[in-house]
């Protein structure tokens with residue numbers, strides 16, 4: 001993560017990391033998750049799902065902060081994030 | 094490894110009737126987001142879901158009750174609140190949630206709303222306000238903003254819309270808030286608070302109906318969300334008279350009312366079931 005000014009407690013704060021899961025065939029392509037993910041990690045994919053929509057795909061997997069915003073705003077229960085416990089250490093400091 | 098995985102285990106799957114998913118709501122319809130926020134709030138609030146029921150009326154939002162994997166009831170048009178009142182009186186232990194639309198709750202069901210609020214029936218009303226009758230093709234509703242276009246007001250709506258939080262407050266609601274589906278976290282927290290609150294709680298959720306309202310007012314789903322981002326002001330404790338819906342001036346969001354008052358059941362028991370009568 002880039003900071004404009006390094007926070008004083010930067011070495012103590014753990015940045016949570018997330019893994020995004022997409023249930024492609026539930027997606028109706030509204031684009032909400034893509035537009036409003038604070039880390040801009042999603043984009044429309046070029047492939048079609050069963051219903052003919054373009055589901056999102058993850059373009060910057062390492063940047064997900066597991067904020068669950070995509071999960072709540074998705075009207076279709078098609079995307080969610082889980083904490084990436086394996087990568088906690090890497091994200092420290 | 095941080096990677097996208099295909100998986101079918103959404104955290105809300107347990108609360109959904111999966112055989113009915115995908116739901117009928119159009120792409121970009123805000124009802125799905127409001128519904129999802131409601132289910133998350135139900136999960137995180139810690140209320141006993143075995144004793145929680147969802148009641149809906151008719152309309153696109155009225156389909157909500159059909160998708161939740163709890164005891165749920167899809168009632169006749171406008172009658173979600175009287176049905177829910179009956180359930181609460183018969184079994185005061187229940188957490189009663191009404192999930193329905195502006196047309197159902199405030200046009201055909203308007204009288205039921207004001208009287209349930211007046212009685213302070215202990216229930217949570219989540220009203221999806223998408224400014225028109227979506228299901229029947231986008232006709233003007235009592236919530237359609239002044240001069241907005243609908244199928245029945247092609248030149249613009251000549252009437253002014255209800256200010257729903259003011260109506261709820263004036264009728265006696267003890268918890269009143271308004272959020273949009275873009276304000277997911279505030280919305281979810283507000284629903285959670287309302288679920289735990291004793292008394293008549295009302296949450297208005299502004300949500301896009303891109304297929305009917307949006308199309309006639311040149312608003313794609315994402316445009317509506319940008320309007321919610323740019324032309325809303327969060328102002329907790331604002332007076333309900335300030336809460337008219339006028340996006341040109343800015344629409345106020347927040348929690349406006351949070352009072353403690355005796356509920357319908359408490360007042361009834363005190364008056365009609367005094368202890369000395371019961372044990373005589």
Ligand code: SF4
Nearest residue numbers: 037064065067068070
């Ligand atoms: S959890 Fe947050 S950061 Fe991760 S993809 Fe979703 S919205 Fe973006």
Ligand code: SF4
Nearest residue numbers: 027028030031033074
């Ligand atoms: S918010 Fe949901 S339905 Fe909309 S594009 Fe993202 S995954 Fe698809």
Ligand code: SF4
Nearest residue numbers: 118119122153227302
């Ligand atoms: S008609 Fe409007 S309110 Fe109904 S499902 Fe479609 S977008 Fe949603």
